[in-house]
Amino acid sequence: MLLDIEPGDEIIMPSYTFVSTANAFALRGAIPVFIDIRPDTLNIDEEQIEDAITPKTKAIVVVHYAGVSCEMNTILEIANKHSIPVIEDAAQGIMANYKGTPLGSMGTFGCLSFHETKNIHCGEGGALLINDKKYIKRAEIIREKGTNRSQFFRGQVDKYRWVDIGSSYLPGELTAAFLAAQLEHAEEITQKRLDIWNKYHEIFHDLEKTEKVRRPIIPKGCEHNGHIYYLLLDKKYNRDRVLQKMKELGVNAVFHYQPLHSSPAGKKYGKHFSPLPVTDDISERIIRLPMWIGFDQHEIVHRAFSKSLEI
Numbered sequence: 198m199l200l201d202i203e204p205g206d207e208i209i210m211p212s213y214t215f216v217s218t219a220n221a222f223a224l225r226g227a228i229p230v231f232i233d234i235r236p237d238t239l240n241i242d243e244e245q246i247e248d249a250i251t252p253k254t255k256a257i258v259v260v261h262y263a264g265v266s267c268e269m270n271t272i273l274e275i276a277n278k279h280s281i282p283v284i285e286d287a288a289q290g291i292m293a294n295y296k297g298t299p300l301g302s303m304g305t306f307g308c309l310s311f312h313e314t315k316n317i318h319c320g321e322g323g324a325l326l327i328n329d330k331k332y333i334k335r336a337e338i339i340r341e342k343g344t345n346r347s348q349f350f351r352g353q354v355d356k357y358r359w360v361d362i363g364s365s366y367l368p369g370e371l372t373a374a375f376l377a378a379q380l381e382h383a384e385e386i387t388q389k390r391l392d393i394w395n396k397y398h399e400i401f402h403d404l405e406k407t408e409k410v411r412r413p414i415i416p417k418g419c420e421h422n423g424h425i426y427y428l429l430l431d432k433k434y435n436r437d438r439v440l441q442k443m444k445e446l447g448v449n450a451v452f453h454y455q456p457l458h459s460s461p462a463g464k465k466y467g468k469h470f471s472p473l474p475v476t477d478d479i480s481e482r483i484i485r486l487p488m489w490i491g492f493d494q495h496e497i498v499h500r501a502f503s504k505s506l507e508i
């Protein structure tokens with residue numbers, strides 16, 4: 198809404214992401230233009246962005262998958278060259294950095310999620326980080342149902358009125374209180390998740406050597422937040438069977454995402470200029486392992502995983 202996205206505008210984004218990335222724009226009538234991801238980080242392939250730019254491109258949306266940053270220097274350079282705003286989907290990226298800069302603070306906008314699945318959460322919720330001051334005034338109005346109520350509370354106007362389109366994008370008091378407590382412990386929570394992540398990484402080191410799986414790759418300069426620990430199964434395995442076997446052994450491992458470009462709504466509302474082989478391949482091979490604060494069952498998961506590969 199802040200970028201005045203209109204029907205027919207094109208928004209470049211990865212296909213390998215959660216539906217919210219695309220919905221935000223499809224809801225304004227814009228067309229998500231899906232491009233492929235890098236096989237190492239599973240983030241948008243910055244080398245493919247420029248080819249997808251057309252005169253209709255209104256924004257580039259990058260997703261920092263698993264709290265590992267996209268290649269922001271290259272992305273911002275391309276965006277600046279074409280004067281196109283960058284929006285960081287940092288839904289999974291709170292407390293993570295790219296070359297010392299927090300995720301969500303580099304694009305025109307950054308979006309955080311506080312959904313219950315995230316490191317820091319309040320059940321349902323999120324935050325818009327505005328990194329260009331010119332958008333702040335209107336953002337306040339849009340989030341207050343299109344009224345200038347925030348100005349009224351500050352004594353800047355004597356009554357508040359309907360001045361623009363908007364909706365109710367504010368958390369209630371109880372939700373905000375819950376979130377405040379989470380934020381107070383953000384460093385401790387992040388450290389705990391990193392410890393769990395590092396232990397997984399260590400325990401799966403030997404299995405990776407057998408080339409049965411690939412562990413996550415964290416590029417130099419990316420300081421992640423331990424949001425997700427995943428393994429990529431070698432092509433010779435049937436993931437469904439591996440997951441089923443793990444379930445039988447008491448381990449709830451899961452997969453995601455169903456690529457957006459080939460999903461029913463993605464075909465209806467979006468487009469892509471060329472095939473997306475990395476997205477298709479990764480989405481069929483990824484396995485996410487259990488991860489929550491207090492988790493310490495690494496050995497059990499490792500044993501169940503190794504056993505599941507024997508079938």
Ligand SMILES: Cc1ncc(COP(=O)(O)O)c(C=O)c1O
Pocket residue numbers: 214215217218260286288289309310311312322323
């Ligand atoms: C990459 C990504 N983008 C967007 C979202 C959506 O966030 P929310 O559920 O707060 O809309 C999520 C997770 O829920 C996500 O993982």
